[in-house]
Amino acid sequence: MNLKRHYSEFLGFKLKAKQKGKKPNGEAKYVVTSHISDKASKRILTRANQTAKNMAHPKNDMMTYQIIGAYNAFVMGVHQYYGLATEVNKDFHRISFHVNRTLKASLKARLKRPQGQQLKCREILLYLMRNPVLNRSIEYNDNRISHYSGQLGKCAVTGRLMEVHEIHCHHKKPAASGGDDSYENLTLICADVHRLVHATKPETLQTLLANLHLTPYQLGRVNHLRQLCELAPIEC
Ligand SMILES: [Zn+2]
Secondary structure: OOOOOOOEEEOOEEEEEEEEEEOOOOOEEEEEEEEEOHHHHHHHHHHHHHHHHHOOOOOOHHHHHHHHHHHHHHHHHHHHHHOOOOOHHHHHHHHHHHHHHHHHHHHHHHHOOOHHHHHHHHHHHHHHHHOOOOOOOHHHHHHHHHHHHHOOOEOOOOOOEOOHHHEEEEEOOOHHHOOOOOOOOEEEEEHHHHHHHHOOOHHHHHHHHHHHOOOHHHHHHHHHHHHHOOOOOOOO
């Protein structure tokens, strides 16, 4: 193959001989320039775009970090491999232009999520971290925070977002019956649901039920929690 005229594709690189000045005897002097090959560029672009798209809908913070980590590792790997190519910066500039467009679209999609809500959950999480329940164990307080993130700030029964004063940490198996402060034995429910789980007086039950408007499914969850506390189920 005539390297002087064509790019020669090899392992994702394309090489081309370029004339650069003349030898003292008047002959043309050539240097070899190398680019990332078109095929490899396409491959990199596809993967980078896919990773950028993945950033749009991470399930949680942990996943966000994993995706960003994977993206950075991928970019670093590609840079290291193609760092050998002489014209590689121009090639990457071209690729990054396309990826950045995808990235921007992804981040825009994220911004469309209710920002205020997210901010509020973060503030509440910080509040819970800074204000542990003093007469409880470290395990209890850690799990209270873990559950708050795990439940995305929502009541485990109603699925509604809880205000900071509404967050109640309930022992599924009561401490009095030997229930511990493990993650599995705790759950976060809103104050009224918590009262309902432990209520025994008919008038209390009635008032709470009237306020909460539970669906049959939600009532089923309340009754499951009552059963674990050895309380009779609420009939409707
Ligand atoms: Zn409780």
